[in-house]
Amino acid sequence: MSVPSPLTFVKSLIPDAGAPRMYVTSSFVSTVGGGIMMPISVLYFTRIVGLSSARVGLAFTVSSLVAILMSAPAGALADRVGPRRVVMGSLTVLGASGLAYLLVHNFWTLLAVNAAMNISFAAYFPSVGALLRRVGGEQTVTIRSQSRAVANIGVALGSLVSGVGIQIGSAAAYHVLIVLFAGAQSAAVLLLLRVPDYRPLPRPAKNPLPADGAGPVPVTGAGEAPVPKGLALRDGAFLAYALVGGVMAVQALILEIMIPVWIVDRTDAPSWAVTLAFVINTALVVLLQVRLGGSVQTLADGGVALRRAGIAVMLGCAALSVMAGVPAWAALLVLVAGMVLLTLGEIWYASGTFAFEYGLPPAYAQGQYQGVSGTVTGAARAGAPVLLLGVVLGFGSLGWLGLGAIMVLLGLTGPALARFGARTRPADTADGTGLPASATAPAANSPVGDPA
Incomplete structure (x- = not known):
């Protein structure tokens, strides 16, 4: 590279x-x-x-x-x-x-x-x-x-x-x-105000999702009927992704709420190691997010990215689990290695979610789908402090290993979720990008007025 x-x-x-x-x-x-x-x-x-x-x-x-x-x-x-x-x-x-x-x-x-x-x-x-x-x-x-x-x-x-x-x-x-x-x-x-005030996209006259989940159904017409309120909730592939992605979102809180307590209360690493962990994370995201994320474009790419994320987070958790009971200098070295792995997992997780969250929804219902995903993720993040501080840290090093095992098991489902999603998309998005022609056509994207 x-x-x-x-x-x-x-x-x-x-x-x-x-x-x-x-x-x-x-x-x-x-x-x-x-x-x-x-x-x-x-x-x-x-x-x-x-x-x-x-x-x-x-x-x-x-x-x-x-x-x-x-x-x-x-x-x-x-x-x-x-x-x-x-x-x-x-x-x-x-x-x-x-x-x-x-x-x-x-x-x-x-x-x-x-x-x-x-x-x-x-x-x-x-x-x-x-x-x-x-x-x-x-x-x-x-x-x-x-x-x-x-x-x-x-x-x-x-x-x-x-x-x-x-x-x-x-x-x-x-x-x-x-x-x-x-x-x-x-x-x-x-x-x-410099961004166009986009009109709502035309909606299909028929349900764009397959009734039996066996394969894509062509969209034969378009109209101005309201987007069905439960469309995202009837999309089995997206709900499966939302549950996996929502629970995996807990990995973002490992740095925010778990690592500071672990470093200060359970290891001999100096307290400034907390700042070091945040610096490593921020620097790597800025340096690598576009480079690694740019290659994740299709649903298949997203599935692979989730799998890589699970593996990286598991390895990072395993590394951090050995910080307890080692000298300060060794704890710092392990922290650096663990943060690199966790951040790579964070980048791959984010890239994978981008592919799923823009590859599965029809363009005219993007907000509805994002809302469902946000609800699941929000619920998972709300319960995360109890899990991470009360359960994982309660078991010490074993807790770290258990958390890593959960993350890798979820990540390994990524490719199967991608195949499920591609198989159940309408015909005009079956190429795996999730972006129908209507999403980028000039007529559909014409703004209400010229941007200010």
Whole structure:
């Protein structure tokens, strides 16, 4: 594998001019705001507002569970009215709810404000996925990889800014950070005005899915009937993928909530090793997401990527399991190896999910499908802290090995899921790309008006 020059690498992260570049730029600006908010979201309420950690945790948990229910309806709304409108509305509410943090003074106001923020997040992700499908066309998976790499840069930059405010520690510093978060979301909305306001796509007059799952059924006509609300729920291949992909999404939380506790409480590694783990992860995602993800285009590619992800995460968990009981220098070496493997698994997992989530849904129902997937993933992530901190870490090294075994078993189903999905797609998407001609045809993608 040849090593690209720095200029070539930077260019690989930048999509073509026009709507794709504006989409990725908007995502970047929004994630800078996210990087500012994530480190202070709990600290602000405990240090500045004066709420207890238990009350803050309860408010965050309840609001997250409420928000899970909004993902599928928001995705369906994006299919009906056009995805850009729902994305812009979600970002607007997100910024406003961030500003409303300044008004929180007790548990109940925190619960209300954080519920609004989580609901806006739940509406944003399926609608922005539907918008990407329209912006990207046949390059959807590539642009999604570019967006993810750039988003990691955005989060890192935002976290640096947040760190300055945390170091200052005053109420005024936290207030400035909150205003910067809201400003970033407003800027992201303005950038989306340069993206076409795509019309909803024409829908087929007949059910596009096979009745018996035995093979693809041709779509013989198109009309303007509403997309069936339960279309994604009747797609057996997509539901099977959503369950596997949703549970595998827990691997992303290994770094966020499990590794810091493992390093500090169970190993002799220095505490700064937690920062080292995050640096390795961010750097590798930025460097490799586009390069590795760019080769994952079809459903078959996605199935292989999920299998590789499961194997890599298993090996990473096995490496981290031996950190306990070894000297600090050995624990650091094992941590580096484990983080490389876990991050490779994360990249392959993300690339595989891109292929499935844009290869299985019909273009006119992309939001609905993303909403169903988001609901399953959200539920899995909601239960992850109990599993990772209470069960896996409770068993120590054996817990790591058990978690790795679960991930590899799920990943190994990837190729079979891909074959199931390809076998049950309509005839006009049976090539394995999942992108019908209607997804990229000029008439179908014509915007309501010229982009601002």
